[in-house]
Amino acid sequence: xxxxxxxxxxxxxxxxxxxxxxxxxxxxxxxxxxxxxxxxxxxxxxxxxxxxxxxxxxxxxxxxxxxxxxxxxxxxxxxxxxxxxxxxxxxxxxxxxxxxx
Amino acid sequence: xxxxxxxxxxxxxxxxxxxxxxxxxxxxxxxxxxxxxxxxxxxxxxxxxxxxxxxxxxxxxxxxxxxxxxxxxxxxxxxxxxxxxxxxxxxxxxxxxxxxxxxxxxxxxxxxxxxxxxxxxxxxxxxxxxxxxxxxxxxxxxxxxxxxxxxxxxxxxxxxxxxxxxxxxxxxxxxxxxxxxxxxxxxxxxxxxxxxxxxxxxxxxxxxxxxxx
Numbered sequence: 001x002x003x004x005x006x007x008x009x010x011x012x013x014x015x016x017x018x019x020x021x022x023x024x025x026x027x028x029x030x031x032x033x034x035x036x037x038x039x040x041x042x043x044x045x046x047x048x049x050x051x052x053x054x055x056x057x058x059x060x061x062x063x064x065x066x067x068x069x070x071x072x073x074x075x076x077x078x079x080x081x082x083x084x085x086x087x088x089x090x091x092x093x094x095x096x097x098x099x100x101x
Numbered sequence: 102x103x104x105x106x107x108x109x110x111x112x113x114x115x116x117x118x119x120x121x122x123x124x125x126x127x128x129x130x131x132x133x134x135x136x137x138x139x140x141x142x143x144x145x146x147x148x149x150x151x152x153x154x155x156x157x158x159x160x161x162x163x164x165x166x167x168x169x170x171x172x173x174x175x176x177x178x179x180x181x182x183x184x185x186x187x188x189x190x191x192x193x194x195x196x197x198x199x200x201x202x203x204x205x206x207x208x209x210x211x212x213x214x215x216x217x218x219x220x221x222x223x224x225x226x227x228x229x230x231x232x233x234x235x236x237x238x239x240x241x242x243x244x245x246x247x248x249x250x251x252x253x254x255x256x257x258x259x260x261x262x263x264x265x266x267x268x269x270x271x272x273x274x275x276x277x278x279x280x281x282x283x284x285x286x287x288x289x290x291x292x293x294x295x296x297x298x299x300x301x302x303x304x305x306x307x308x309x310x311x312x313x314x
Contacts, residue, residue: 018105021106022105022106022109024108024110025106026109026110027115028110029110029114030113030188030189030190030191031189031190031191032188032189033113033186033188033189034187034188035186035188036168036181036182036185036186036187036308037116037185037186037187038186038187039186040185040186041109041113042109068122069178069182069187070178072178072182072183076103076187084168092209
């Protein structure tokens with residue numbers, strides 16, 4: 001198997017799903033973002049977004065915090081250090097794959 | 102998909118500026134500074150009022166900056182976060198931290214060089230104050246433009262440099278020139294900020310209104 005295909009075969013399947021890739025990419029850029037922001041940016045339904053966030057949280061890539069800003073409830077999401085490293089590795093693998101094409 | 106990722110990440114970087122509130126708040130600070138320099142220009146340099154005003158400049162900058170930050174937060178909580186959500190940003194680290202340090206150092210070096218020149222050639226140097234201020238202002242706007250890829254900040258950078266340089270070339274230097282410069286900057290920032298806020302509110306209705314449709 002060529003180097004390029006080998007790197008694609010080993011890619012993180014959790015991040016490789018398109019909706020989750022965008023969620024992780026957004027959270028990689030910021031400290032934290034709330035549910036409403038992620039929903040608008042990804043155009044996912046509430047249920048769909050919740051499911052993806054739960055999968056990422058179960059894998060330890062994401063931390064979900066239910067808090068308040070004044071009187072307004074907020075569901076804040078932030079990438080853990082594990083999640084950041086996983087995304088960096090994912091980017092490196094994808095870049096390696098694209099470079100070998 | 103790579104383009105979607107880039108767009109999503111670029112949106113996240115731009116989000117702090119999406120509503121124009123920062124520009125409106127900065128416009129308010131520029132109005133304050135313009136008024137400050139205008140009052141100073143009308144006073145005699147030997148008067149007690151002039152000296153008091155001179156000594157309070159740093160307090161006005163710090164106090165104004167804190168007030169601007171607070172006002173932006175209050176209005177974002179009322180207008181922006183309920184409509185399009187909340188985002189907080191990481192402190193600069195790694196290469197970004199070095200870029201910011203070099204940029205800040207560059208501005209400090211420019212101001213230091215100017216002040217050194219000013220102390221040895223007072224009257225000539227004061228004539229250049231609007232131009233130097235315009236250059237510094239322009240560099241800050243250019244930095245924001247480069248980070249956010251938002252066209253309006255490139256325009257604000259150009260406006261700052263042109264206004265500052267134009268005032269100096271027109272012979273309107275010194276403190277009065279600064280008053281006119283800050284008034285001009287306030288107008289530019291108000292126009293871009295108000296236009297951006299208007300567009301943002303038009304495109305993003307509060308969730309309660311959308312739910313009733």
